Amino acid sequence: MDLTVRKGEIFGIIGHSGAGKSTLLRCVNLLERPTSGSVKVAGVELTKLSDRQLQQERRKIGMIFQHFNLLSMATVRENIAFPLKLAKLSKAEVANRVNELLQLVGLEQHGDKYPAQLSGGQKQRVGIARALANNPDVLLCDEATSALDPQTTSAILALLLDINQKLGITILLITHEMQVIRSICDRVAVIDGGTIVEIGDVIDVFLKPQHPVTQDFVDEVAESQSDMRQLMSARQGRIFRVHYVGNVTYEPILYNAVKASGVQVAILQGTISRMKQTPYGELIVEFIGGSAEIDGILAQLRQDGLNVEELT
Amino acid sequence: MTFENVRPDEIWEATKDTLTMTAWSLVFTIVLGFFLGLVLFLTSRRQLLQQSAVYGVLSFIVNIVRSVPFVILMISIMPFTKAITGTTFGVAGTIPPLIVGAAPFFARLVETALREVDRGVIEAAVAMGASKSDIVFRVLMREARPGLFAAVTVTAVTLVSYTAMSGVIGGGGLGDLALRYGYQRFQTDVMLVTVALLVILVQLLQMAGDLLVRRYSRK
Numbered sequence: 001m002d003l004t005v006r007k008g009e010i011f012g013i014i015g016h017s018g019a020g021k022s023t024l025l026r027c028v029n030l031l032e033r034p035t036s037g038s039v040k041v042a043g044v045e046l047t048k049l050s051d052r053q054l055q056q057e058r059r060k061i062g063m064i065f066q067h068f069n070l071l072s073m074a075t076v077r078e079n080i081a082f083p084l085k086l087a088k089l090s091k092a093e094v095a096n097r098v099n100e101l102l103q104l105v106g107l108e109q110h111g112d113k114y115p116a117q118l119s120g121g122q123k124q125r126v127g128i129a130r131a132l133a134n135n136p137d138v139l140l141c142d143e144a145t146s147a148l149d150p151q152t153t154s155a156i157l158a159l160l161l162d163i164n165q166k167l168g169i170t171i172l173l174i175t176h177e178m179q180v181i182r183s184i185c186d187r188v189a190v191i192d193g194g195t196i197v198e199i200g201d202v203i204d205v206f207l208k209p210q211h212p213v214t215q216d217f218v219d220e221v222a223e224s225q226s227d228m229r230q231l232m233s234a235r236q237g238r239i240f241r242v243h244y245v246g247n248v249t250y251e252p253i254l255y256n257a258v259k260a261s262g263v264q265v266a267i268l269q270g271t272i273s274r275m276k277q278t279p280y281g282e283l284i285v286e287f288i289g290g291s292a293e294i295d296g297i298l299a300q301l302r303q304d305g306l307n308v309e310e311l312t
Numbered sequence: 313m314t315f316e317n318v319r320p321d322e323i324w325e326a327t328k329d330t331l332t333m334t335a336w337s338l339v340f341t342i343v344l345g346f347f348l349g350l351v352l353f354l355t356s357r358r359q360l361l362q363q364s365a366v367y368g369v370l371s372f373i374v375n376i377v378r379s380v381p382f383v384i385l386m387i388s389i390m391p392f393t394k395a396i397t398g399t400t401f402g403v404a405g406t407i408p409p410l411i412v413g414a415a416p417f418f419a420r421l422v423e424t425a426l427r428e429v430d431r432g433v434i435e436a437a438v439a440m441g442a443s444k445s446d447i448v449f450r451v452l453m454r455e456a457r458p459g460l461f462a463a464v465t466v467t468a469v470t471l472v473s474y475t476a477m478s479g480v481i482g483g484g485g486l487g488d489l490a491l492r493y494g495y496q497r498f499q500t501d502v503m504l505v506t507v508a509l510l511v512i513l514v515q516l517l518q519m520a521g522d523l524l525v526r527r528y529s530r531k
Contacts, residue, residue, distance in 0.1 A: 029439050031435060031438060031439055051443075052443075054441075055441040055442070055443055056441065057441075058438075058439060058440065058441035059440065059441040061439070063436070063439040063440075065432060065435075065436060067432055069430065069432035069433050069435065069436035070433070070436075071433060071451065071454060071455060072430070072433075072455060072530050073454050073455050073457055073528065073530050074454065082437070082440065082450070083440040083441070085450075086440060086441055086442055086446060086450075087441075114530045115530070116530055130440075140439075
């Protein structure tokens with residue numbers, strides 16, 4: 001397996017449980033040592049370092065966990081201070097930095113509480129603050145939102161995106177949730193049985209999934225295939241999948257193509273949404289009318305930059 | 313019932329002896345037992361210093377000492393006791409067997425308490441660049457604190473009962489008093505008073521321990 005993550009990007013690894021994604025992530029900071037091969041982070045080849053050097057390098061790699069892994073016997077402040085004390089900062093420096101971090105993750109009110117007194121989302125915020133304490137180059141997220149409810153997940157993802165944009169930290173995350181990839185990742189690798197089966201920009205991989213596993217994940221958020229087939233069998237006209245990416249999403253292209261032709265259009269299913277900041281749409285439409293007119297519409301749509309394929 | 317045989321000065325001396333023996337043996341048991349328990353934990357499977365051979369040998373020794381009844385242990389290590397303290401009698405002669413008997417017991421309790429620490433927390437510390445000593449002192453000892461206090465409490469109570477047993481070989485203290493007057497001379501009143509004092513001592517220790525455990529529990 002060969003994987004390169006670019007500086008400053010949010011890279012997602014998605015796979016079903018047991019696919020090897022967690023092992024892959026843990027190889028990045030050598031919590032798990034690969035049997036062969038090398039791991040380089042920010043130009044340093046970790047696999048060749050001594051124990052002590054590795055400890056130093058790990059301080060530049062933040063990590064957050066599905067179950068947060070906070071010290072239960074320490075307050076929020078003490079938890080965040082932990083990596084700073086490891087880095088041997090002075091008492092005053094530690095106190096200052098902890099205050100900055102509490103502010104960054106929005107937990108100013110909760111500094112003196114213990115983890116057991118916090119909600120899941122708050123615990124993960126502590127985890128994030130702790131991971132960012134030593135100004136890391138990279139943040140590893142091990143299923144960081146899998147133990148959280150959907151609303152809290154969105155808030156934590158927004159925080160991660162904000163950190164990536166403000167601080168320029170490269171984020172490598174693993175998840176089994178499509179939603180996570182869709183909302184914050186730039187690039188994605190789909191992993192199955194210990195190998196990468198598909199890799200690329202999120203928008204490409206998920207609008208044109210090639211591998212069955214990728215298809216599975218896409219279907220999770222779309223309507224299921226069998227429902228779709230049932231719907232299609234009951235229709236009279238010709239049915240097409242139309243998809244488009246970018247600014248055209250908000251243009252009246254479909255209307256313009258159809259209006260003069262006399263062809264009737266019905267939208268059977270549709271999604272118009274965004275992947276990270278890029279708008280995209282995917283519609284299943286039915287055209288009822290003459291063959292020549294419909295072909296004319298298809299040509300027009302394609303000319304305007306839409307992707308059209310006929311479904312049978 | 314009258315308490316004609318009860319001599320307050322003797323009772324007081326015996327109580328002081330019991331307290332002295334319990335306190336000194338507890339201190340040494342905690343130090344030695346904690347170290348032994350820590351080594352047992354660290355060298356066990358899937359832990360920081362995994363060393364199956366070391367763990368196997370230590371575990372075997374601990375099991376052997378723990379399976380010998382305390383009375384037998386006390387008698388069988390008499391030469392060792394004499395070599396260290398110069399006597400096998402009284403308070404001084406009782407402390408070494410108490411430690412030898414209680415340290416392996418405490419070590420097992422320490423091992424169990426450390427095992428209760430969430431692996432994820434240890435892993436997070438490793439990921440943050442913690443060294444092995446950081447993990448022992450900043451993570452394990454902190455996270456296991458309630459369990460360790462509970463272990464100390466149980467061990468202290470066990471030591472009180474061991475001190476009583478040491479009366480058999482002339483160990484002194486309340487147990488000795490109960491044995492010599494209560495059992496051998498049929499002075500039931502002395503026996504009752506000493507047993508009552510032992511009960512009070514155990515209750516106080518357990519209450520103090522529970523208080524500490526509660527004070528440090530965060531879950």
